[in-house]
Amino acid sequence: MVKCELEECRQYRLMASRSGLPFSHCEHIRSLEYCTETATEEVLEEDVLSQMVALKFFGETKKATCLKRQKTAQAAHAPLCVEVAFGMKTPIFSFSVYEPALHHYSPLGRVMVTYSPAANTWRCPCAKPSVSCLHINISKWHLFQTNRNVFTAEPSSSSTPPRHHATLYPPTAEDLKRLVRYIYNHKKLPAKLPDGLVKPKALTEYITTLHPKETVCTVCPGQVHLEQSTGISTHARIITMNGIIEDVSTYFRRCPQCCMIYRYQEWQDSLHNFDDHTVLNLEMCLYLRHNLQNSVSVSQVLDTLESLRKVKYPPRDTVLHAYCHFEALTGHNKSYSCVCRGSQPPVVVMDLHKKGVFNFPVGDVGVNMEEFSDSVELEMIARGFVQSMYMFSAFS
Known part of the structure; x- marks a missing residue:
């Protein structure tokens, strides 16, 4: 399809003709001389x-x-x-x-x-x-x-x-909600990760083909086997403190009956999948947590690693959202409490949502706090599938 400013072309040709100057068609119109076929419109029903x-x-x-x-x-x-x-x-x-x-x-x-x-x-x-x-x-x-x-x-x-x-992928509407809630309810990381999963590893020790472990649908009654894995990306990256593993393949599976989607989300492999393109290793997640608790930003951490490893890390916002995704899926212990509002998690990640707290009437905060916390965490998990964070109301 070619669309040019034909009126302007006519005006220029008219001016050139009146002035006795040569003129020519624009490159787009000249290219039509080499077209051998005509594309026809399909009226969509x-x-x-x-x-x-x-x-x-x-x-x-x-x-x-x-x-x-x-x-x-x-x-x-x-x-x-x-x-x-x-x-x-x-x-x-x-x-x-x-x-x-x-x-x-x-x-x-x-x-x-x-x-x-x-x-x-x-x-x-x-x-x-x-x-x-x-x-x-x-x-x-x-x-x-x-x-x-x-x-x-x-x-x-x-x-x-x-x-x-x-x-099918990424899912939308109700299918997306089902997948997000499944991850939230079944893929939580323990508050205390085993030492063997967070210790430093060589880049060659990580798996680079990431299939969901589910082979049978967890929703449908009986043994309904999932379809074969379908590729999402062959250029995903695993982000570690020692560098970046390129060309990682990610996959999803689908139930042929209820259309439930399953993706790779297995922390037992020392990995945390954010959006099927960016995967953090667990050591990196904990390192970011400790730095944030000591007032060191994600940007500063990545600047340091880039300078040390001589490797270009992903955009800072991507890594920050991946880390928030990790915290939303971590089952924190209630290590301290408030005399007014009861127990609170040791790690609180609120950025775009912090203003929402003040929209609750004071008398409703204690009643709605757990529901509000779940909504924020569900939205952070949904960020692994959609760009926008405006799904808050969908999970509230």
Whole structure:
């Protein structure tokens, strides 16, 4: 798809003609001479989108957002989504999606979204890897309508729901809540970690292929075996005090009946998985805790390690959120108490949430404190799947 400021081009040509100066077309219009195919618009149907909601590709909110963008495109007389064939040897689906706002990734009012069936990955320049966005959702809508078989890993009977691995991870809406609560209730770290798990280890001693240990669904009655592991990333990193382990592979499994998702979250391997791309070793987690308790920030800790190890560590915010994720999953002992409000945990991590405490009436703080604490911890765990921290109300 090509979109140029044609009116400006006409004005420049008119001015050049009146002045007796030569003129030429812009590079985008000249490139059309080499085009051999024409991309046609597919009119996306709302019924197809409703089917995707029923199959839990995404929820009603994202459906409404897709329909709203479709109306915006129609009002602008622009195609919402067009599949573009580049003639690659490797099967890659590419979609040109309408974007009304001009950004650095959409200077011409469109965004190019790609999907690789081999790697089960969607890519959009407006979103981080493995993170869904409106452009990806619209592209999935287009692909589900025109080539539904792509979403089926194997032939399915009428009693077996279709397997759409490409759209399963990270989960959304109620599926995300289920996964977060499962991790919160079943993947807690003990308050006192075994010494063998936090002692220094050589980088070669860590496992680099991270599969969830679950093989049978914990929700469905009986022995319902999970599907084979599906890759999330092959470029995850394990962050340690001795350096960084690159090209780590992370995976998830899914229940074929209830669609429950399971990911790697096994602290017994001396690892703490944050977002399937950043994994901290437990020694690093405890080292950050002790530094914070001594008023040394995460940024200062990483600055020191970078200077010592000559290795570039991830962004400071990423490591901080990964550490908060670790604390939210740690079962702290109640080592001290308040004469007014009872026992309190030895480690309290509150940043964006600290203002929320003062919104409680004084008489309600004692009653709501445990519920409030659970909500904060659930939200920190959810941060491993979504960028925004605005899920607080969803778990309260």
